[in-house]
Amino acid sequence: MAARRPAPAPSSRRPQRRPRRRGRRVLAWLGGLFVAGVVLGVAGFATAYALVDVPDPNELADAQTSTVYYSDGTTPIGTFAEVNRQDVDIEQVPEVVQHAVLAAEDRSFYENRGVSPSGIVRALWSNVSDGTQQGGSTITQQYVKNYYLSSEQTYTRKLKEFFIALKIDQQQTKAETLEDYLNTVYFGRSAYGIQAAAQAYFGVDVEQLNASQGALLAAVLKAPSNYDPHNDAEAAAQRVDYVLDGMVEEGWLSAEERAQAGLPETVEDTEPDQLAGPEGYLLDTVKRELTSSTVGLTEEEVERGGLSIVTTFDARAQAAAVEAVQDRLPEELPEGFHVALSAIDPATGGVVAMYAGADYLERQRNAVTQDTAQAGSTFKPFTLVAALEEGTSLRSTYSGTSPMTVDGWKVSNFGGSSYGRINLLTATANSVNTVYAQLNEEVGPEATRDVAIRAGYPAATAGLADEDTTISNVLGTASPHPIDVTQAYATFAAQGVRTQWHTIVSVTDSDGTRSYTASPAQERVFSEDVAADATYAMQQVVQQGSGRYARNLGRPAAGKTGTSSSNKSAWFAGYTPQLAASVALYQSGPNGEAQSLDLGGGEVTGGSYPVRIWTDFMEDALEGTEEQDFPDPAYVGSSRGSSSSSSRGSSGSSSTATRSSTPTATQSPTSTETASPTETASPTGTATATATSSPSATATSRPTTSRPTATATSGGGDGDAEEETDGAAAREEADATAAPSAAAAQ
Numbered sequence: 001m002a003a004r005r006p007a008p009a010p011s012s013r014r015p016q017r018r019p020r021r022r023g024r025r026v027l028a029w030l031g032g033l034f035v036a037g038v039v040l041g042v043a044g045f046a047t048a049y050a051l052v053d054v055p056d057p058n059e060l061a062d063a064q065t066s067t068v069y070y071s072d073g074t075t076p077i078g079t080f081a082e083v084n085r086q087d088v089d090i091e092q093v094p095e096v097v098q099h100a101v102l103a104a105e106d107r108s109f110y111e112n113r114g115v116s117p118s119g120i121v122r123a124l125w126s127n128v129s130d131g132t133q134q135g136g137s138t139i140t141q142q143y144v145k146n147y148y149l150s151s152e153q154t155y156t157r158k159l160k161e162f163f164i165a166l167k168i169d170q171q172q173t174k175a176e177t178l179e180d181y182l183n184t185v186y187f188g189r190s191a192y193g194i195q196a197a198a199q200a201y202f203g204v205d206v207e208q209l210n211a212s213q214g215a216l217l218a219a220v221l222k223a224p225s226n227y228d229p230h231n232d233a234e235a236a237a238q239r240v241d242y243v244l245d246g247m248v249e250e251g252w253l254s255a256e257e258r259a260q261a262g263l264p265e266t267v268e269d270t271e272p273d274q275l276a277g278p279e280g281y282l283l284d285t286v287k288r289e290l291t292s293s294t295v296g297l298t299e300e301e302v303e304r305g306g307l308s309i310v311t312t313f314d315a316r317a318q319a320a321a322v323e324a325v326q327d328r329l330p331e332e333l334p335e336g337f338h339v340a341l342s343a344i345d346p347a348t349g350g351v352v353a354m355y356a357g358a359d360y361l362e363r364q365r366n367a368v369t370q371d372t373a374q375a376g377s378t379f380k381p382f383t384l385v386a387a388l389e390e391g392t393s394l395r396s397t398y399s400g401t402s403p404m405t406v407d408g409w410k411v412s413n414f415g416g417s418s419y420g421r422i423n424l425l426t427a428t429a430n431s432v433n434t435v436y437a438q439l440n441e442e443v444g445p446e447a448t449r450d451v452a453i454r455a456g457y458p459a460a461t462a463g464l465a466d467e468d469t470t471i472s473n474v475l476g477t478a479s480p481h482p483i484d485v486t487q488a489y490a491t492f493a494a495q496g497v498r499t500q501w502h503t504i505v506s507v508t509d510s511d512g513t514r515s516y517t518a519s520p521a522q523e524r525v526f527s528e529d530v531a532a533d534a535t536y537a538m539q540q541v542v543q544q545g546s547g548r549y550a551r552n553l554g555r556p557a558a559g560k561t562g563t564s565s566s567n568k569s570a571w572f573a574g575y576t577p578q579l580a581a582s583v584a585l586y587q588s589g590p591n592g593e594a595q596s597l598d599l600g601g602g603e604v605t606g607g608s609y610p611v612r613i614w615t616d617f618m619e620d621a622l623e624g625t626e627e628q629d630f631p632d633p634a635y636v637g638s639s640r641g642s643s644s645s646s647s648r649g650s651s652g653s654s655s656t657a658t659r660s661s662t663p664t665a666t667q668s669p670t671s672t673e674t675a676s677p678t679e680t681a682s683p684t685g686t687a688t689a690t691a692t693s694s695p696s697a698t699a700t701s702r703p704t705t706s707r708p709t710a711t712a713t714s715g716g717g718d719g720d721a722e723e724e725t726d727g728a729a730a731r732e733e734a735d736a737t738a739a740p741s742a743a744a745a746q
Contacts, residue, residue, distance in 0.1 A: 066307035068286050070315040071352070071505065077313065078274045078283045080303050085192035090179035092207050093194055097214030098178065099253070103246035104218035104239075106139040110174055115141060115165050140165045143181045186300045187217055188224025203268050211253065212261045215243040224299055225288065229267050230364050237263040269364075278322050280360025282503075285351075285369060286311055289504050295516050297507075306510035312350030312503050312518075317343060320620035321353040324613045334598055336588040340367040340482035341617060343581035344490040349499030349520045351483075352579070353621065372462055372479040373569035373586040374594075376562030376606065377431045379448075379476035381492065381534055382455065383440045384428060386447040388530045393637040394537060397421045398435040406437040407471050428537040429545030431561065433475060440474035448473055454525040456487030456498055476562055485573050486582040492535060492558070493575035495631060496526030529634035536633035538574070546607040547572060550615045555627045557618070561606030568594040572610035574618075577628040581618060583610040 066080040102109050116138050144164045168177060187197035197217050198206045219239035220227045229236040240263045247253035275283060286309060290297045321341050341355040356368040365371060400419020403412040413433050427435035440448055449469050453459050463478035483501060491498040500520040507516040538558035541547045546561040559574020573582035585604060587595045597604035
């Protein structure tokens with residue numbers, strides 16, 4: 001019997017598993033999942049495809065009029081038109097026009113199956129990665145979205161759109177789909193369909209359209225208001241070039257034909273009659289807000305959505321705005337003369353009134369929200385706020401010498417008038433350029449710019465960019481939209497709280513499935529104490545300065561006049577605790593260039609027509625409302641030593657701007673005049689008097705615990721003599737102008 005082999009010694013190493021068998025099991029498992037996913041995906045796709053029915057094309061949502069109301073919710077301003085549509089056969093549409101639409105909206109139309117997977121992927125990626133809403137839609141999908149579904153930005157709607165577009169592409173020819181699209185798509189101007197659009201833009205039938213006209217109609221499809229040449233000719237031209245170049249790339253237009261095509265020279269400028277008159281600007285402004293990102297509706301939804309839109313516009317205030325402008329200005333105004341009046345409720349940010357032109361049908365550009373004009377001395381309060389925030393007191397005094405060189409800039413007061421040492425109240429009341437130049441040097445023009453932006457100026461305002469931030473910005477070289485000035489003064493009226501201006505209170509549709517309620521952004525941008533002192537200073541402008549015609553309002557008011565150099569714009573911006581408003585006059589030449597204001601008489605300044613219009617408007621708009629007082633001044637900061645400003649008078653001698661703790665201002669200008677009817681003769685024969693915010697105040701030194709006062713003078717800043725006629729000033733002051741190097745003065 002053979003001996004057994006001894007058992008091998010136990011190994012200290014573990015036996016290795018067989019990776020190949022396990023790997024095969026994993027691969028089999030993953031393969032099974034993949035197959036199952038494909039099966040489930042196909043099954044799910046097939047199920048979804050089967051469940052989604054194509055609506056009957058005759059069951060398109062009925063177009064309903066959208067009505068816009070004043071703030072009471074019952075008084076209509078107007079309506080957005082019902083559908084204007086006349087169907088045509090595809091054979092009636094010139095081939096060059098068909099190709100223009102395809103070049104703008106769907107260049108793969110004849111190759112795709114009604115949907116664009118790559119476009120959908122791009123849109124989904126954009127939605128997920130940065131939150132933007134991208135369309136990624138073919139013409140077929142657009143047709144489905146607009147007339148079978150809605151413009152709601154949800155993935156459910158997009159899935160329905162996807163499946164319906166697939167079915168429509170299978171059920172009808174490309175020619176039929178393109179015909180349906182061209183007969184129903186919205187072109188702006190209340191025109192649905194290519195035939196209505198041809199009439200609205202060119203006054204011709206669709207068969208008469210040429211390549212350039214077809215390219216413009218194709219261009220406006222993306223955003224009708226934005227690319228309508230009467231709203232923005234430059235944007236329209238760029239979009240037309242995009243369409244025409246696309247036609248060349250696709251072989252639909254020869255290079256020779258492209259060279260002869262472009263933005264049509266003649267485009268109809270008629271609009272629905274309901275937009276006639278000043279109210280047309282209200283409706284246009286409301287529509288722009290409805291289709292902005294704030295509300296998020298499309299123009300199609302606005303035009304045919306049956307919406308009830310309640311606005312912030314007050315019917316009585318709006319009537320007062322129109323009446324004030326018409327009563328104060330000549331019936332026949334020079335060519336290019338424009339008036340912009342707007343008023344904002346400082347508590348809500350709602351625009352309660354807007355005069356942007358006499359007739360929207362005559363000029364579609366909004367003077368309040370689209371035009372710009374140099375701000376002049378309405379900009380000075382921003383420098384004042386910047387100084388208050390840095391601890392400068394209203395009691396601080398500065399030299400009012402004129403002319404004066406400040407940081408290399410030669411600046412003069414209006415008429416060359418010089419002042420003695422005056423405090424900031426007097427400098428504000430009389431808009432003394434030399435004082436404000438020194439003040440801006442102290443705080444820095446960057447701080448002034450920052451205050452303007454916090455108050456409500458957009459950072460992109462012309463003349464407000466970083467490279468434009470020079471010491472002369474204190475004189476209002478920036479050119480804001482008039483609504484921006486009103487926004488800033490509404491911030492002052494709200495004692496430092498900025499509420500974004502808006503014109504819509506609420507939107508509801510006919511069946512209650514869609515609603516919107518305004519919730520404007522609010523932010524405290526100045527402290528209450530700083531705002532109270534700034535308001536107190538601007539009250540002196542009304543009480544005894546360049547805006548003293550506004551005393552006729554008969555209630556507490558604050559504000560600032562402003563006139564740019566060469567009288568190219570004139571302003572009055574002011575407020576009560578309940579309402580802020582601004583009035584701007586400006587004039588432009590044939591090519592849009594700024595021109596000096598000319599009404600056939602004397603100079604048009606902020607202390608003339610603008611303050612009168614403002615006062616008339618505010619009196620009627622506030623009729624029946626409770627009179628309210630502004631907060632008492634806080635007297636922030638202190639009057640510390642002497643300023644660091646290094647200034648030189650015209651003789652070249654040093655003129656140091658010195659701050660004083662004296663709460664009143666005394667001065668020795670070349671002449672002085674009273675802001676009240678009482679005058680006393682001085683030994684030199686000049687008429688002298690003092691005017692203060694308190695009837696009992698005098699221009700003598702008072703304890704530092706009392707209010708600082710301003711002394712009214714003539715000749716400086718916005719100041720001039722005041723003539724009383726029937727209890728009201730018959731002529732108001734001319735505003736100061738800057739040195740030749742400054743683009744704007746007062």
